[in-house]
Amino acid sequence: MSSETIKPSIWAFANPTRFMGFANKAIPVLVIITFLLLAVGLWLSFIAPEDYQQGYTVLIMFIHVPAAWLAMMTYSVMSISAIGTIVWRHPLADVSLRSAAPLGAMFTILALATGSLWGKPMWGTWWEWDARMTSVLVLLIIYLGLIALSKAFDEPSEAALPLAVMTLTGFAIIPIIKFSVDWWNTLHQPASVSRLDKPAMGPEFLYPLLIMALAYMAIFFTLHMMAMRNEILNRRIRTMKMSAARKQSVTIPNEGAT
């Protein structure tokens, strides 16, 4: 008897139907958490003191830096999903990968756009072919290429493996982005938060930044779960349409066949 009982584990949620039940309960909670974190983070960001060098433009940091972090985190989530597709060939992993790609592209665009707005007053240029910016632009191209690939197949389930293989191949860009500021000494400043010693940033900037990062993560997980729910529903609609069409073709005999 004891050997027969199935231990509830994380794998239980890998069943699409169970996932739908979980998502329906989790999404309202996640939405509330997201709004709370965003409210606190934005409030803290706006009462942060002016930087002695940058003045008010330092506020752009609270939008720009978390977006850049999330652009890389989203790709990591996609790569983990890709491993799930290749190793276990699980449909939910494909749904996760596919619905994360547009979110990652949006975070990347946000990071590039706010970086450009910040660069104009600080560096005097909208765009520079600096190592960090160029590698993030390459990341955007990879995201858009993956989205194009996911839409290129007639049968969505056929795209699962190509998408996963291509996502893992493109993962090489993530360490390049992370270390681009250390390898090439160009315009963008090196990392100032995740360092081995103390962060090179005062606490009055660090705490709002970290809360904004948490808020961005909450946004991502909320939207990701919503997109996954939509994708599963879309697939069910597609299956129902197919079976309805099949039934119709069985009941109404084809006139040209005779």
Place this chain on the structure above:
Amino acid sequence: MTALLKREILLSIRAGGSALTGVLFFLAVVSVFPFAVGPDTKLLSHLAPAILWIGALLASLLGLDRLFAQEREDGSLDMLVMQSHPLALTIFVKALAHWIMTGLPLVLATPLFGVMLNLSPLGIGATMITLLAGTPAISFIGAVGAAVSVKLPRGGMLISVLVLPLVIPVLIFGVAAITGALEDPAPFTAPFLFVCAITLFTSVLGPLAASIMLRHSAD
């Protein structure tokens, strides 16, 4: 394996000489640049390594969408997947044949185009060596792109979009090595070794990734 290599090369020669088409495309790209930037020889010789590398990059992407498509159409792809040799090795040989037919002719044609672009003999030598070391990586990475889009009816454009971002490191280090050979303070050896490393790395991982893809798309 040598038989497969011979078959691949013979096929691409007899099916309309893709090597010649690649070199022709290379010539077209290179000769378009002076029209765009003006026939200033000083500027051209400064830009020449970059022009030659971009031309080689684009020309290498040309035949990629046909790498597995023909085998899939006539069904011999299933034979390649099911044979006793490891599939990754077969793909390695096919990618190598693709490079011999597209990359190698470009390397051999480089001196001619280098002279046309007013590149110094040292620069021509450096360009040839870096192209020789770097263009195989394009074929190996391209094999992944070709395997991914083998089921797509019109995958050519998509392969280029997917593969180009991944070969940017080869381009960066290749051009850096040429600059290092021509200008004194910049080093030549370090970026050149990086190009070699990328080629060796992709020669293993590219065929492996492509073989995972093809094995599952066969059924």
